[in-house]
């Protein structure tokens with residue numbers, strides 16, 4: 001499809017979607033121009049990248065440090081050792097005043113390639129990327145629609161719904177990514193039910209307010225028309241037909257993220273996708289087994305996603321996996337509650353990265369890439385830019401792959 005066809009198709013789809021989705025929308029918004037969003041013009045023919053946030057904080061000890069005791073045997077023994085790739089065992093989150101080892105922060109360091117001070121007192125727990133995300137760099141250069149630049153999010157991390165674009169005025173919303181999550185599905189469903197006339201009178205008013213609250217949760221997007229995608233509405237429509245409306249039939253927790261990812265690969269054909277796994281973090285409230293079992297569930301998810309790409313002609317020899325934790329966890333045995341990550345302990349800063357894919361994109365090596373100096377979590381952004389061939393001018397300029 002050339003650019004003109006694409007724009008015409010997008011405009012037609014948008015118009016068709018608008019009549020269904022926006023019929024009820026409040027009239028107080030000023031009319032917005034219906035111009036298609038500007039985006040990159042180059043056709044993208046490089047590899048797909050699947051970025052796995054090995055989420056909720058994991059330590060090296062239970063993942064990559066000991067081959068016989070790893071809780072992620074697929075990633076360690078198969079993805080790295082057998083299918084080829086590079087393991088960087090010595091990646092760190094910099095120890096610096098204000099650089100926090102936690103989930104939101106780590107995710108943003110990965111997405112932007114930059115350590116920033118994110119202060120949740122000022123923003124009420126919601127962080128906005130201060131530098132462009134890899135998705136923005138990617139879509140500013142290439143003609144890739146937002147439905148193929150995806151973030152797969154967990155159910156109960158509403159604050160992570162807002163990493164889709166940065167404050168940077170040169171980049172920002174025009175080059176955003178798109179979130180798939182159960183929260184987005186619930187929002188879609190409520191909008192659809194209101195539009196279908198399911199509610200009347202007082203209940204209708206209530207439901208409209210509820211929808212407004214859910215959609216305005218992303219306070220940076222005041223006009224849904226700017227971010228609504230007919231492809232995503234169609235995705236949720238099929239999801240609804242398969243799983244129904246309750247939200248209880250579909251898999252939960254990190255298994256849900258895996259299922260969403262498999263659906264996304266099949267239905268939306270993403271070029272760049274980030275999966276924000278999170279369940280190892282339940283160890284904050286529970287026994288150690290919560291943590292190790294969650295690591296194994298993510299590992300199983302990555303295995304399923306890898307298998308799906310191998311069974312798919314367009315992805316098979318054309319997909320690179322990048323795996324990196326958001327943060328580590330404490331190892332201090334004196335802690336009354338072990339496995340935290342907020343106390344600036346050494347192992348909370350100690351993570352790793354794995355880059356695995358076909359040899360023409362990633363050099364293969366069976367031994368970990370030994371380095372005298374640790375590498376930084378912020379190098380992941382440049383690494384992805386190098387693999388997908390886009391510049392990341394605001395990010396840490398070193399790729400993990402340099403000299404690998």
Ligand SMILES: [Zn+2]
Nearest residue numbers: 056057281284
């Ligand atoms: Zn946590």
